[in-house]
Amino acid sequence: MTGTVVETRGLTRRFGDKTAVDHVDLRIAPGEIYGFLGPNGSGKTTLMRMMTGLLTPSEGSATVLGTDLPGNAEPLKQAIGYMTQNFSHYRDLTVRENLGFVGNIYGVPRRDLSARIDELLVTYDLVGQADQRVGGMSGGQRQKMALAAAVLHRPKLLFLDEPTSAVDPETRRNFWEQLFDLVDEGASIIVSTHFMDEAERCHRIAILERGVKRIDGAPPALMRDLPAQVVEVTGRDMRGAKARLDPAPEVLSTAQIGARLRVLLRPDLDRPEAVVRTILGAREDVSAEQVDPNLEDVFVAATTPELAA
Amino acid sequence: MISPRRILAIMKKELLQLRRDRMTFGMVIMIPLVQLLLFGYAINTDIRHIPAGLVDQSRTGLSRALAQMVEATQVVDFTHVYATPEEAEKALTVSEVRAVLIIPPDLLSRAVRSPSIGAAPPPATDMPAARPVAQWIVDGSDTMIAAGIRGLRGMPLGELFRKSVNTPVPTFEVALFYNPEQRSEVNIVPGLVGIILTMTMIMFTSAAIVRESERGNMEMLINTPVRPIELMVGKVIPYLLIGLVQVAIILGLGYVLFDVAVQGSLWVLFVVTLAFIGASLSLGLVLSTIAKNQLQAMQMTVFVLLPSILLSGFMFPFDGMPVPAQWLAQFLPATHFMLMIRGVVLRDAALMDMADGLIWLGAFTLVGLIVASLRFRKRLD
Ligand SMILES: Nc1ncnc2c1ncn2[C@@H]1O[C@H](COP(=O)(O)OP(=O)(O)O)[C@@H](O)[C@H]1O
Ligand SMILES: [Mg+2]
Numbered sequence: 001m002t003g004t005v006v007e008t009r010g011l012t013r014r015f016g017d018k019t020a021v022d023h024v025d026l027r028i029a030p031g032e033i034y035g036f037l038g039p040n041g042s043g044k045t046t047l048m049r050m051m052t053g054l055l056t057p058s059e060g061s062a063t064v065l066g067t068d069l070p071g072n073a074e075p076l077k078q079a080i081g082y083m084t085q086n087f088s089h090y091r092d093l094t095v096r097e098n099l100g101f102v103g104n105i106y107g108v109p110r111r112d113l114s115a116r117i118d119e120l121l122v123t124y125d126l127v128g129q130a131d132q133r134v135g136g137m138s139g140g141q142r143q144k145m146a147l148a149a150a151v152l153h154r155p156k157l158l159f160l161d162e163p164t165s166a167v168d169p170e171t172r173r174n175f176w177e178q179l180f181d182l183v184d185e186g187a188s189i190i191v192s193t194h195f196m197d198e199a200e201r202c203h204r205i206a207i208l209e210r211g212v213k214r215i216d217g218a219p220p221a222l223m224r225d226l227p228a229q230v231v232e233v234t235g236r237d238m239r240g241a242k243a244r245l246d247p248a249p250e251v252l253s254t255a256q257i258g259a260r261l262r263v264l265l266r267p268d269l270d271r272p273e274a275v276v277r278t279i280l281g282a283r284e285d286v287s288a289e290q291v292d293p294n295l296e297d298v299f300v301a302a303t304t305p306e307l308a309a
Numbered sequence: 310m311i312s313p314r315r316i317l318a319i320m321k322k323e324l325l326q327l328r329r330d331r332m333t334f335g336m337v338i339m340i341p342l343v344q345l346l347l348f349g350y351a352i353n354t355d356i357r358h359i360p361a362g363l364v365d366q367s368r369t370g371l372s373r374a375l376a377q378m379v380e381a382t383q384v385v386d387f388t389h390v391y392a393t394p395e396e397a398e399k400a401l402t403v404s405e406v407r408a409v410l411i412i413p414p415d416l417l418s419r420a421v422r423s424p425s426i427g428a429a430p431p432p433a434t435d436m437p438a439a440r441p442v443a444q445w446i447v448d449g450s451d452t453m454i455a456a457g458i459r460g461l462r463g464m465p466l467g468e469l470f471r472k473s474v475n476t477p478v479p480t481f482e483v484a485l486f487y488n489p490e491q492r493s494e495v496n497i498v499p500g501l502v503g504i505i506l507t508m509t510m511i512m513f514t515s516a517a518i519v520r521e522s523e524r525g526n527m528e529m530l531i532n533t534p535v536r537p538i539e540l541m542v543g544k545v546i547p548y549l550l551i552g553l554v555q556v557a558i559i560l561g562l563g564y565v566l567f568d569v570a571v572q573g574s575l576w577v578l579f580v581v582t583l584a585f586i587g588a589s590l591s592l593g594l595v596l597s598t599i600a601k602n603q604l605q606a607m608q609m610t611v612f613v614l615l616p617s618i619l620l621s622g623f624m625f626p627f628d629g630m631p632v633p634a635q636w637l638a639q640f641l642p643a644t645h646f647m648l649m650i651r652g653v654v655l656r657d658a659a660l661m662d663m664a665d666g667l668i669w670l671g672a673f674t675l676v677g678l679i680v681a682s683l684r685f686r687k688r689l690d
Contacts, residue, residue, distance in 0.1 A: 082528075092325075
C-alpha cells in the first residue's frame with residue numbers, strides 16, 4: 001500500500017445544472033476512520049457513490065485501493081464493503097438468510113461462512129434476531145445487520161453512509177467501539193455523518209457544504225487552529241443579545257444552542273469576552289466567558305463565507 | 310469466471326422471497342386454475358342456442374312444424390314471438406334477440422316449389438321462380454352468430470312433408486384425423502398452456518429487476534461482485550420450475566375436466582415447454598431492464614400478451630392471417646410454442662419434427678439473456 005487508500009482529484013458530479021459534489025480533493029490514509037461531516041444535501045452520499053464506482057464523475061478522478069476511477073470498478077467490489085444510507089438488504093429475509101446471501105455473493109469460503117455469521121451475530125448483538133425477518137426489526141437493529149453484512153467478507157476499505165442515523169446514543173457508542181475494533185484489524189473506514197460527536201471520534205474529517213470541501217484535518221488540530229475565538233454567553237433574552245452581536249464588526253458569527261449563545265470573534269482581539277460585554281452594554285443578567293473551540297465552532301466557521309475565505 | 314455459487318445464492322434468495330410473497334405465490338396456482346376454467350368453458354366456437362325471435366305470418370301447422378325443425382338444430386332458441394316484421398326489427402335493434410325468422414303468409418305455395426324439398430322439377434317459365442320459403446333477419450355485427458344462422462340456409466325441408474330427402478352427394482369427403490368430434494376444448498387447453506405461461510412468466514420476470522430497485526436493494530446488489538449474467542440466470546431458474554408446475558396444473562386439469570389427454574410423450578412435452586418458458590422468461594428480463602417501475606413492467610407484459618393471444622394461432626388460425634401479421638407472429642415465442650404444444654398433446658409429434666421451433670426458442674432465450682445482461686448496468690447513473 002502506497003500510504004493512501006483513497007485519493008480524489010477535483011472530483012465533481014453534476015445532476016442537471018445542480019452540482020452535488022464540486023471539485024473535491026481528498027487523500028485518505030490507511031488504518032484511519034475518515035469522516036465526511038455535512039448537513040443533508042451536502043454531497044456525502046454522492047461522493048461515496050463516486051468512490052465506489054456507482055456514479056460516474058462529471059469531472060475529476062479518483063484512485064481507490066489502486067483502482068482508477070472512472071474506469072472498471074469491478075475489481076474493487078471484492079475489496080470494499082458498503083453500508084448504504086437507506087437500508088438495502090432484503091426485508092422479507094431473516095438476518096441469517098441475508099448474511100448468508102452476502103457471504104455467498106462475496107465468495108466467503110463455504111466452511112467458514114456459518115462460523116463467521118455466528119461470530120458477527122454475537123459481535124453485533126443480533127443473536128436474538130438471527131431468524132427474524134428484517135422487515136419487522138427496529139431501525140437500529142437493521143443498521144447493525146447492515147454493518148455486519150458490510151464487514152462479513154473482511155473488506156480492506158469500508159464505506160458507511162450515515163450508519164447510526166437510527167440508533168440510540170448507547171448503541172451508537174457500541175457501534176463506534178466496533179468501528180475501532182475493525183480499524184485495529186487493519187480496515188480503513190470512510191464514514192459520513194451529521195453528528196458532531198461522531199465526527200469528533202474520527203481520525204480525520206472533511207467538512208462538506210453544498211458539495212464543496214470547506215476544510216479537512218484531524219478534529220483536535222481543526223479545533224486548535226480555528227481562525228476565531230469563542231465566547232459563550234449565557235443569561236436571559238439570548239435572541240436580543242444575538243440581534244445586538246450579529247452586526248458588530250468584531251463578531252464573525254453567532255449560534256444559539258439552547259439557553260447559550262456561542263459567539264465567534266476575530267482571532268486578533270484581546271480579551272474577547274470583554275468585547276462581547278461592551279457590545280451587549282451593561283446587562284447584569286448576562287455573563288460571557290471565553291471557552292475552547294469545539295467541532296461545532298469549526299463547522300460554523302468553515303461554513304461561514306467570510307471566514308472560509 | 311461465472312460463479313455457480315453466486316447463481317445458486319440468487320436462486321435461493323428468489324425462492325425464499327417467492328415463498329414469502331403470498332400474493333405472487335397465490336398467482337402461481339390461481340392464474341392457471343382460473344384461466345383454464347374461464348377459457349375452457351367460455352371459449353366455444355360451436356354456435357348454440359342463439360336467442361331468436363319468430364314472426365309467424367302463416368299460422369299453419371306447416372309453419373309451426375318449420376319453426377320446430379329449426380329449433381331442433383339447437384342453433385337457435387325462439388325466445389320471443391312477434392306479430393309483425395317491424396316489431397321484430399325493433400327487438401333486433403335493442404338486442405332482445407340476435408336473429409328473427411319471418412315465415413311469410415304464402416309458406417305453403419313457396420314450400421312446394423322449393424328445391425330443398427326435392428320434389429318439383431325446375432319450374433316452367435310461366436310460373437314464378439322458386440323463392441326461399443322463409444326469411445331470416447340477423448344481427449350481423451357478430452360474425453360468428455351470422456355464420457351460424459347462415460349455416461341454416463340449406464336446411465333440408467323434406468321432413469316437413471314426411472318425405473325422405475334425396476340426400477345430395479357431397480363434393481368432398483372430409484376425414485377428421487385429430488379431434489374427430491370437433492370439440493374446441495381439445496384445441497384450447499394446449500393453447501392455454503402457451504397463453505398462461507406467456508402471461509405469468511413475463512409478468513414475474515419483468516418485475517424481477519425493477520423490484521430490486523423499487524424495494525431499495527439495487528444499491529447493495531450493484532456494490533457486490535455479482536455479475537449481471539449471474540443475476541439474470543439466478544433469477545430465471547426458479548421461474549422455470551414454477552412454469553413447469555403451472556403446465557402440470559393446466560394439463561392435469563385439462564385431462565380431468567375437459568378430457569384432453571396428452572397423446573405425445575411427456576419427455577417431448579417437457580423439452581418443448583422448457584424451451585418456451587426459457588424464452589418467455591428471458592423476454593421478461595429484457596423488459597425488466599427497460600421498465601422504470603413495476604407498473605411499467607406490467608404494461609409491457611400486457612403489450613406482449615395481447616399479440617401472443619391474438620396472433621399466435623391461439624384464437625385464429627395462423628395460416629389465415631395476413632402476411633405482415635404472420636411475420637410479427639413469427640417473432641413471438643408463443644406462436645412457435647402453440648404449434649409445438651398442440652403437436653405434442655394432440656398428435657404425438659416427435660422432437661425432430663419440431664427442431665425449427667426449438668432452435669428458435671433456444672436462440673431467443675440466449676439472445677434475451679445476453680441482451681438483459683448487457684443492458685443491466687452496475688451503476689446508478
Ligand atoms: N440521482 C440524483 N439526481 C438528482 N439530484 C441528486 C441525485 N442524487 C443526489 N442529488 C442531489 O445532490 C445533492 C447532494 O446529495 P447527497 O449526496 O445525497 O447529499 P448527502 O448525502 O450529503 O445528504 C442534493 O442536493 C441532492 O438533491
Ligand atoms: Mg446522504
